[in-house]
Amino acid sequence: MPEYLVTIPIAGFIVKMIEAASEKEAIDNAMKEPSPFGKMDFLNGWELENIDTYRHIFEGNISHIDVSEATAELEEE
Secondary structure: OOOEEEEOOOOOOOOOOOOOOOHHHHHHHHHHOOOOOOOOOOOOOOOOOOOOOOOOOEEOOEEOOOOOOOEEEEOOO
């Protein structure tokens, strides 16, 4: 039976308390922080291919993310 490499986008959010004089400064300071992601383990053959932080995921009709729909690519033997 053929095998397919399936890519499924995920969504979520992270939170942290940030001291700042304004909401904009708090967001700016949080975006400057080093990546909050360390080692993550997955089960049953799943892998995390990419994870990034964004100020906006969508602005109007502009998407800032690379993968916004599930795909399946046939793997050659």
